[in-house]
Amino acid sequence: MKFIYLNCKKCGGDTSIKVDNNIKIIYCPYCKEKCLIDDETRTINKNIHYRKEDVARMIESENKLKIKQMELANKDKEHKNEIKKTIGAVFLFLFILLLFLILGLTGIID
Numbered sequence: 459m460k461f462i463y464l465n466c467k468k469c470g471g472d473t474s475i476k477v478d479n480n481i482k483i484i485y486c487p488y489c490k491e492k493c494l495i496d497d498e499t500r501t502i503n504k505n506i507h508y509r510k511e512d513v514a515r516m517i518e519s520e521n522k523l524k525i526k527q528m529e530l531a532n533k534d535k536e537h538k539n540e541i542k543k544t545i546g547a548v549f550l551f552l553f554i555l556l557l558f559l560i561l562g563l564t565g566i567i568d
Contacts, residue, residue: 466491 461474464486471488477495484493561567 462495464493466493 460479461476464473464475464484465471466486466489468491469486469489471486473487475484475487477484482495484495485491486493558567
């Protein structure tokens with residue numbers, strides 16, 4: 459006896475079913491659709507279906523990818539903020555320099 463994961467092509471029903479090792483055809487417990495079982499690739503009605511462990515690994519990988527994307531987006535945002543701060547500091551320096559230049563030319567500052 460073994461457990462297989464079944465996702466019916468007709469009704470989309472998900473279930474785990476305990477079957478004998480020699481059984482190649484089962485029926486969906488929801489809609490009674492005939493489903494073929496292939497032990498090597500876990501295909502049912504010629505569609506590939508994954509075991510629950512594989513699905514969990516896929517979800518974990520997707521979550522790790524989303525976290526990496528969020529980290530990259532945060533780094534990009536921080537980099538843009540640093541550029542804005544640098545540009546602001548340069549403009550402030552130029553403004554003060556221009557102010558001293560104008561005040562020096564008008565004779566207010568000796």
